[in-house]
Amino acid sequence: MSGDPSDQARSTAVKQLKALGLSTYAARTFVALVSLGEGTARDLSEVADVPRTRVYDAAGELHNRGLVDVKQSSPQRYWAISTETAGRHFEQEYDHRVTVLTDALDQLVPANRSTEQQGVWTVTGRDTVTERVVDFISSADDEIVYMTAEELLTDEIAECLSTVSDRGVSIRLAEMSQSVEARLEQDVPDAKLFESLWNWSETPAGRLLMVDQNKTLVSVLVDGNGEHPPEPRDETAIWGVGQTNSLVVVLKTLFTWQLDNNRDSQDVR
Amino acid sequence: MSGDPSDQARSTAVKQLKALGLSTYAARTFVALVSLGEGTARDLSEVADVPRTRVYDAAGELHNRGLVDVKQSSPQRYWAISTETAGRHFEQEYDHRVTVLTDALDQLVPANRSTEQQGVWTVTGRDTVTERVVDFISSADDEIVYMTAEELLTDEIAECLSTVSDRGVSIRLAEMSQSVEARLEQDVPDAKLFESLWNWSETPAGRLLMVDQNKTLVSVLVDGNGEHPPEPRDETAIWGVGQTNSLVVVLKTLFTWQLDNNRDSQDVR
DNA sequence: CAGCTATTCACTCACTTAATCACAATACTT
DNA sequence: AAGTATTGTGATTAAGTGAGTGAATAGCTG
Numbered sequence: 001m002s003g004d005p006s007d008q009a010r011s012t013a014v015k016q017l018k019a020l021g022l023s024t025y026a027a028r029t030f031v032a033l034v035s036l037g038e039g040t041a042r043d044l045s046e047v048a049d050v051p052r053t054r055v056y057d058a059a060g061e062l063h064n065r066g067l068v069d070v071k072q073s074s075p076q077r078y079w080a081i082s083t084e085t086a087g088r089h090f091e092q093e094y095d096h097r098v099t100v101l102t103d104a105l106d107q108l109v110p111a112n113r114s115t116e117q118q119g120v121w122t123v124t125g126r127d128t129v130t131e132r133v134v135d136f137i138s139s140a141d142d143e144i145v146y147m148t149a150e151e152l153l154t155d156e157i158a159e160c161l162s163t164v165s166d167r168g169v170s171i172r173l174a175e176m177s178q179s180v181e182a183r184l185e186q187d188v189p190d191a192k193l194f195e196s197l198w199n200w201s202e203t204p205a206g207r208l209l210m211v212d213q214n215k216t217l218v219s220v221l222v223d224g225n226g227e228h229p230p231e232p233r234d235e236t237a238i239w240g241v242g243q244t245n246s247l248v249v250v251l252k253t254l255f256t257w258q259l260d261n262n263r264d265s266q267d268v269r
Numbered sequence: 270m271s272g273d274p275s276d277q278a279r280s281t282a283v284k285q286l287k288a289l290g291l292s293t294y295a296a297r298t299f300v301a302l303v304s305l306g307e308g309t310a311r312d313l314s315e316v317a318d319v320p321r322t323r324v325y326d327a328a329g330e331l332h333n334r335g336l337v338d339v340k341q342s343s344p345q346r347y348w349a350i351s352t353e354t355a356g357r358h359f360e361q362e363y364d365h366r367v368t369v370l371t372d373a374l375d376q377l378v379p380a381n382r383s384t385e386q387q388g389v390w391t392v393t394g395r396d397t398v399t400e401r402v403v404d405f406i407s408s409a410d411d412e413i414v415y416m417t418a419e420e421l422l423t424d425e426i427a428e429c430l431s432t433v434s435d436r437g438v439s440i441r442l443a444e445m446s447q448s449v450e451a452r453l454e455q456d457v458p459d460a461k462l463f464e465s466l467w468n469w470s471e472t473p474a475g476r477l478l479m480v481d482q483n484k485t486l487v488s489v490l491v492d493g494n495g496e497h498p499p500e501p502r503d504e505t506a507i508w509g510v511g512q513t514n515s516l517v518v519v520l521k522t523l524f525t526w527q528l529d530n531n532r533d534s535q536d537v538r
Numbered sequence: 539c540a541g542c543t544a545t546t547c548a549c550t551c552a553c554t555t556a557a558t559c560a561c562a563a564t565a566c567t568t
Numbered sequence: 569a570a571g572t573a574t575t576g577t578g579a580t581t582a583a584g585t586g587a588g589t590g591a592a593t594a595g596c597t598g
Contacts, residue, residue, distance in 0.1 A: 012373045035377040037379055051588060069508075090363075091363075097288060102355065109303055113306050122338060293556075322576080553585085558580080559580075
């Protein structure tokens, strides 16, 4: 009845709907109803592959959620809202959730989130690491030293650097690939380049970041070689904050030495 | 240790986190970690009221989601991201979900979503009815006739009316309460007022809407009197589309008669 | 009225998740 | 250095949720 690409669309739609909190039956029923436009319990049962006797529950759930309208005839018919409306609907619901959540959490957060720590924290996952990097960069008052692999320089990061640069924070970027440099030159004209410690492009290193000589983060790209599915969870980072933090101390000396050497126009290694 | 308001904040936060897809343990652990800022499994177990041996799983789940970073010490310590970051994090995740969903659904939607229907569909819930109203108004090509109870005139609706008015759609508003009229006069200066059929403010009626003499919706405010919790699900609407649709036909004649009478400056009833 | 269909309800089964326990590994104390 | 306390991991049990099935009721059609 339906081809392969259509089936795939179905299953991803069902997956997302379930993740959005619908039951399997409700998700399948909704997808069927969208592709049918309108239909009876029997129709839906066939297309959605949901037991006929359970379509009513599923449709009820959908009606409660406001995704489906009901016609009180016999047999009763169901009608699905448009995809755009569905999108808006979920967005609204979600915004509300997040607002309520952050409000509640803000009431709980203690006054002093310590600014001096002993050890280092680990973060996993490319997107998550990016989040930390953005947090760090955004919090900069004075100076940022940053080295990054090309593939990890997202628009988000570039934009973030540009913002703090406008705020007057001095930015030092390690020598990286041509394209990265060119890109940043455009977005962050005030950034100063310096010679990299390593041959950056040949290491599996991800990023090095130091903010205000006070917060540091270093990441590496892991697996990607020995793993079966090409997971996006392919970056691992450690970070630490505080003047006495060991990671901070190490990177600070490293960078200081590096930057000083560079200032004397000496090419190191 | 913590007062009543704080406890309430905790429980709502936990509720939202669970709705966002976390397990109860993970949700409780995260909330505890936010109010602690940082802590060991033991600390969390006490504050979160989660069995100590399960805190590790919960923290793992949170770490995978990118909400918590881990310190590899002994005992290992956990650190929660800031509430703002958490908010951004969920927003991003959600935007992605909705995008994927709508893309998939758009592939499934059939070419012809019929424009001619027999019966009437029912919708429940104030927000959901508003969604339909917005859909209808947005789709207007020619003319809108609208009557609404004051409390139901949200900013969203006013804005929507204003948009289509700019597009050249003629808008006729029934006589309503002073404040509603004043408000719309400002947002939608081109709208023409006409005398209402009923003494609008004294009926439990919600809204009447006719778009292009082709789509109609009528809603009433239900319960709100006999129900124990003041539920927001207090509006029920029916709608139908098509020239031959019975509801459309009825409302069309009603409005036409009404508007014609009004044009002759006759006050009806 | 008879036969069919639609709808609801009650129940089973399977699976996820909460909760406890037992044990191994590690750190701390004297 | 040995003993004790604490941390982390895994296995196990219990409870709850949701998928799936069938029977019973209500409603329609001819």
